[in-house]
Amino acid sequence: MEQVYLNAAEAPVAHARIESLVREHQTKLSRYVRRMVGDPDVALDIAQDVFFAAYRTLQSDPERPLTAGWLYKTATNNAISFLRRKKIVRFTPLDRDWEVRGLRIDERSSASIDLQNAMQKLPGDQAAAIMLTSYAGYSSQEAASILGTSADAVRQRVCRAMRTLRTVMTERV
Amino acid sequence: MRLSPHDRAEVLAGAITLGEATDEERVEYRRHLADCAKCLQSFGGEHELERLNSVVQEAHASEIWEPDVRGPLMDRVNLMPRRVARYGLGILGVCLCISLIGHFVAGSSFAQMIRPALADPLVISYEGNKIVLEHRSVRDEKIPVAAQPRTTVVEHNIVHMAAPQGLTKAKPMMTHHEVAMAVTAVAHDTATAAESSSTYNASAANVPPWQSALKKRAPAYTGPTITAGSARAESLTIAATYSTREAVPEAGETAINPQPPAIAVQEGAEGTTAFEVLIDEQGTPTKCVITKPAGYVVLDETVCRAAMSVKYKPKTLNGKAVPGVYRDAFTFRPPNQQY
Numbered sequence: 001m002e003q004v005y006l007n008a009a010e011a012p013v014a015h016a017r018i019e020s021l022v023r024e025h026q027t028k029l030s031r032y033v034r035r036m037v038g039d040p041d042v043a044l045d046i047a048q049d050v051f052f053a054a055y056r057t058l059q060s061d062p063e064r065p066l067t068a069g070w071l072y073k074t075a076t077n078n079a080i081s082f083l084r085r086k087k088i089v090r091f092t093p094l095d096r097d098w099e100v101r102g103l104r105i106d107e108r109s110s111a112s113i114d115l116q117n118a119m120q121k122l123p124g125d126q127a128a129a130i131m132l133t134s135y136a137g138y139s140s141q142e143a144a145s146i147l148g149t150s151a152d153a154v155r156q157r158v159c160r161a162m163r164t165l166r167t168v169m170t171e172r173v
Numbered sequence: 174m175r176l177s178p179h180d181r182a183e184v185l186a187g188a189i190t191l192g193e194a195t196d197e198e199r200v201e202y203r204r205h206l207a208d209c210a211k212c213l214q215s216f217g218g219e220h221e222l223e224r225l226n227s228v229v230q231e232a233h234a235s236e237i238w239e240p241d242v243r244g245p246l247m248d249r250v251n252l253m254p255r256r257v258a259r260y261g262l263g264i265l266g267v268c269l270c271i272s273l274i275g276h277f278v279a280g281s282s283f284a285q286m287i288r289p290a291l292a293d294p295l296v297i298s299y300e301g302n303k304i305v306l307e308h309r310s311v312r313d314e315k316i317p318v319a320a321q322p323r324t325t326v327v328e329h330n331i332v333h334m335a336a337p338q339g340l341t342k343a344k345p346m347m348t349h350h351e352v353a354m355a356v357t358a359v360a361h362d363t364a365t366a367a368e369s370s371s372t373y374n375a376s377a378a379n380v381p382p383w384q385s386a387l388k389k390r391a392p393a394y395t396g397p398t399i400t401a402g403s404a405r406a407e408s409l410t411i412a413a414t415y416s417t418r419e420a421v422p423e424a425g426e427t428a429i430n431p432q433p434p435a436i437a438v439q440e441g442a443e444g445t446t447a448f449e450v451l452i453d454e455q456g457t458p459t460k461c462v463i464t465k466p467a468g469y470v471v472l473d474e475t476v477c478r479a480a481m482s483v484k485y486k487p488k489t490l491n492g493k494a495v496p497g498v499y500r501d502a503f504t505f506r507p508p509n510q511q512y
């Protein structure tokens with residue numbers, strides 16, 4: 001059983017650093033996770049867990065550099081493992097209107113709905129690839145280091161994810 | 174390991190989608206498509222790849238959700254035990270302690286403060302970089318996030334529906350000619366129309382709401398703990414939306430002229446239909462999406478039919494025609510209402 005020592009003396013440093021990390025990244029990271037998991041409540045839980053994990057890490061080593069990449073890596077892993085668990089009970093809607101209402105996103109632009117429809121059909125690795133690059137703006141190389149794979153693998157996943165998006169959009173015309 | 178030609182084409186297509194491909198790679202992709210109908214059909218050419226990328230970026234730019242992670246997180250952080258936390262059984266002990274304290278001071282404000290901890294066990298284990306969570310925090314203890322209204326849809330076209338003299342509800346269906354007469358006036362509010370047109374012109378002074386939101390977000394990514402990568406990531410997004418002119422009807426905003434059928438007038442149908450039309454590079458509308466229904470399907474259909482029958486000026490990005498979206502709204506009101 002793992003054991004973690006929390007050093008009370010170092011808490012203020014960790015506190016200040018986590019505050020600034022949250023302020024800086026909470027919106028973008030939560031939105032990213034919401035797109036991945038398709039549910040704002042789950043996204044908030046995951047985002048909170050990511051920052052909490054960051055806090056625990058900073059408590060044991062307040063000087064440790066925690067980059068945006070670290071946060072995204074942790075968030076992506078959590079989102080993908082959530083999707084894996086969810087897949088077992090995933091409901092396949094037949095009615096498109098229901099599907100649109102079922103997409104728990106506030107944005108009702110067609111781009112937003114098309115993207116979310118595609119996201120629901122994508123395996124986790126493709127969803128993460130398209131979200132980190134096209135959506136969040138990382139290069140395929142940066143996304144590759146977040147996902148622990150090669151840039152070419154990211155590009156290939158982006159291509160396959162875009163093919164699904166294209167199919168979703170064609171079906172809807 | 175060598176990739177198969179199709180796998181290689183997928184890698185190239187991904188690079189082109191993300192704007193990372195070199196000229197040589199673009200040529201290589203074109204050559205593959207010339208020989209491979211299958212890849213052409215499933216991925217499309219370079220324009221198609223770029224269009225799909227712009228859909229994703231548009232979705233990103235339209236985000237309105239403002240999550241609050243900080244509040245619940247800080248509650249959780251402040252409630253952490255200061256000594257040694259043990260996973261598994263240790264957690265149970267911590268929870269038990271907290272619940273005992275809670276029991277003694279129940280009813281006081283201190284009890285209110287610590288209560289979230291009772292339902293929020295610190296069960297986290299690490300597997301390399303992966304964090305496995307066994308319990309989730311309880312949802313209803315989070316601060317609810319109110320959805321913010323969209324600001325891009327402008328209500329500016331008021332369609333007054335006037336029934337012709339002598340038309341009563343008892344009268345059966347009207348002829349097509351009478352239908353055309355049923356709508357007598359399309360009043361156009363110029364003040365709000367001007368406001369609306371500014372929404373779609375990305376000049377320095379009139380930045381669309383989503384674009385200014387993007388710019389507001391940008392400084393958040395220049396902080397000290399940020400890698401060069403993420404700063405670049407943000408600037409990429411901004412660069413992509415630089416020098417944009419949105420799609421508009423060729424004959425101006427009054428070109429779209431919905432004509433509700435007689436039945437709508439008879440039923441006293443009213444409401445506001447907000448919609449979006451997807452415009453391709455040629456200015457042809459390809460799809461109409463109702464973003465806010467009027468409450469009467471017939472009115473929504475009328476609006477989409479009118480919007481789809483008009484020719485548009487395509488959206489331009491740095492002077493180049495690209496697929497775009499035209500957003501607008503129509504309000505239908507019976508003629509006797511003055512507001």
Ligand SMILES: [Zn+2]
Pocket residue numbers: 178179182205209211212213
């Ligand atoms: Zn091929």
